[in-house]
Amino acid sequence: METPDFDEWVAQRGAALLRFAxxxxxxxxxxxxxVQDALIAAYSRWTRICRGQDPEAYVRRSIVNADISRWRRFLRRETPTPNPAAESAGMDLADAQAEHDAVWALCATLPTKQRAAVVLRYYEDLPDAEIAEILDCSPATVRSQIHRALATLRTTLTTAEEAT
Structure with missing residues (x-):
């Protein structure tokens, strides 16, 4: 059996391989x-592939294997968790995410300046002077906004607890 030229074979079968993939x-x-990964792998072994078996079947199997390898590599990647300490302590991440979402939903009910002051203080961990500069107000106003925001949040939480 004569070994077909690799370039000619790819020119003839490339479109069919791409459709299959x-x-x-x-x-x-x-x-x-x-397809590219499979053809790269087949190129160096082309003579042996043609001698031992049907080259199209071999390349198609290589395409399947190449795709499987790609998504396996994707699944093996490290994925950061929001709170690794909670995961190791046995805390349910779904509960933690639900709590996180609930906190942000509560913060969304605050007026814009109060919400900004709370986020800058407790999320960004900025001092009053920097928050005041960002919000274009005095440090006393920042403290006042945070105080009012926390009071509103406490009231909302207390009302929600009493309703349940």
Missing amino acids: YLLTRDHARAEEA
Whole structure:
């Protein structure tokens, strides 16, 4: 059996391989990458591939393997957690996220200046003087805004607890 020239074979079968890869991945970019990875791997072993088996079947299997390897690498990547200490302490991350969302929903009910003052103080950890400069007011006004915001939040939480 005669070994087909790699470049000619790719020119003849490349479009079919790309269609196969697209049907496999349902994404043009992933399909192109899988075909490219498979063809790169096949190029150095082309004579052996043609001698031992059907080259198209081999390359198609390589496309499948290339796509599987790509998403396995994606799944193995490190993913940061919002609070690693809570995860190791056994705290349920869903509960922590729900609590986080509830806090932000409460903060969203505050007037803009109060919300900004609270975020700058407790989220950004800035001193009164820097907050005052950002909000274009005096440090006393910053303290007043934070005091009113916390009072509003306490009232809202107390009312919510009493309702349940």
